[in-house]
Amino acid sequence: MMTELSELFQTLKTVDTTVFLAVNGCHNDYFDSVMWLVSDRFVWLPMYAALLYVLLKNYSYKVVLSVLLAIGVVILFTDSFTSQVVRPWIARLRPGNLDNPLSACVHVVDGYRGGAYGCPSNHASNTWGLAFFFTYLFRRYWLSVFLFSWALLQCYSRMYLGVHYFGDLLIGVLFALCGSSVVYYMFSRISGPQYAQDLKHLYMPVWVGLFILAVIMVSSIFYRV
Numbered sequence: 482m483m484t485e486l487s488e489l490f491q492t493l494k495t496v497d498t499t500v501f502l503a504v505n506g507c508h509n510d511y512f513d514s515v516m517w518l519v520s521d522r523f524v525w526l527p528m529y530a531a532l533l534y535v536l537l538k539n540y541s542y543k544v545v546l547s548v549l550l551a552i553g554v555v556i557l558f559t560d561s562f563t564s565q566v567v568r569p570w571i572a573r574l575r576p577g578n579l580d581n582p583l584s585a586c587v588h589v590v591d592g593y594r595g596g597a598y599g600c601p602s603n604h605a606s607n608t609w610g611l612a613f614f615f616t617y618l619f620r621r622y623w624l625s626v627f628l629f630s631w632a633l634l635q636c637y638s639r640m641y642l643g644v645h646y647f648g649d650l651l652i653g654v655l656f657a658l659c660g661s662s663v664v665y666y667m668f669s670r671i672s673g674p675q676y677a678q679d680l681k682h683l684y685m686p687v688w689v690g691l692f693i694l695a696v697i698m699v700s701s702i703f704y705r706v
Contacts (some may be wrong), residue, residue, distance in 0.1 A: 498583065504640040505588050513590045514701035519694075520604065522636040523598045524581065528631075528693060531686040532615065538681045540602055544672060551668040555614055558605035558660040564605070568598040577643040580598070587643040595644035598639070605653030606660070608632040608657035613661035619680065627687045646688040 518524055536545045574581040577594040584594075612628035619625075636654075639645040 498576075498650040501640055501645075504584065504637065504647075505576070505578040506644050508588050508641065510705055511701055514704055515697055516590050516638040516641040516699045518701065519589050519634055520642055524693060524697070525690070528686050528690045529591045531689040535619075535680070535682055535685060539683075543615050547672045549669060551664050552611065555610045555657075555661050556615075557605060558664070559610040559653075559657050560603050563601050563606055563656055564603055567601060567656075571600045572598055573600040573646075573649070575644050576646055579659060584689045589643045593642065593644070599645050601656050601678060602636070602639055602649040602653035604639050605632070605645070605650040606657045609654045609657035611659045613657055614665055616659070619667040619683065621683055622682070624683060624687060627690060631690055 533545075533549075535549055540548070574597065575586045575595045576583050576599075578584060578590050578597060578599075579594070580597075587629040610634045612625070612632045615628060616625040632654075636645075639650060640647060
């Protein structure tokens with residue numbers, strides 16, 4: 482039994498490394514800049530502001546405050562808890578960490594290798610936590626598709642930049658799913674169901690997000706990391 486589990490673990494580790502190297506190995510100067518900007522959390526602030534705008538246009542200030550507090554709890558779980566408790570416990574070196582034998586094969590951008598440990602990925606858990614929560618709240622198909630696509634792009638950028646394995650990202654997504662699901666359940670129990678049939682300006686975050694991505698794609702033609 483132990484031998485079979487050991488073989489399974491080794492197989493999963495091999496697949497994890499293979500997927501990472503496949504993504505990280507497909508690079509050029511242009512996409513170095515694109516993925517560097519995609520991975521920058523501050524670049525997406527206008528999209529977050531657009532989500533806040535949608536909340537303010539459709540819900541009372543009391544509900545908006547409750548939503549923001551709920552999101553804060555999600556981020557506290559997906560960011561602080563994972564980085565301060567889970568990562569040191571798992572202690573898995575990032576692929577680009579110089580103490581990792583794999584680092585010699587890893588393409589890094591602008592010398593960025595991240596911290597010591599990378600499992601689970603905070604980028605994955607934070608972005609997916611946000612995507613899951615707003616999917617539960619708004620329940621609109623195309624907005625959910627956009628948010629999930631945005632979160633997937635964030636995950637891809639982290640492998641591209643050489644700072645996370647696929648497994649780091651997958652575990653981050655699982656943490657996000659658990660955290661956002663529990664927090665939304667508590668939020669709905671306390672605040673009551675907040676589903677609305679007619680939501681105003683719902684797709685503004687989509688257009689803002691697509692505009693940001695377009696700016697990233699164009700600016701990366703002239704800007705090199």
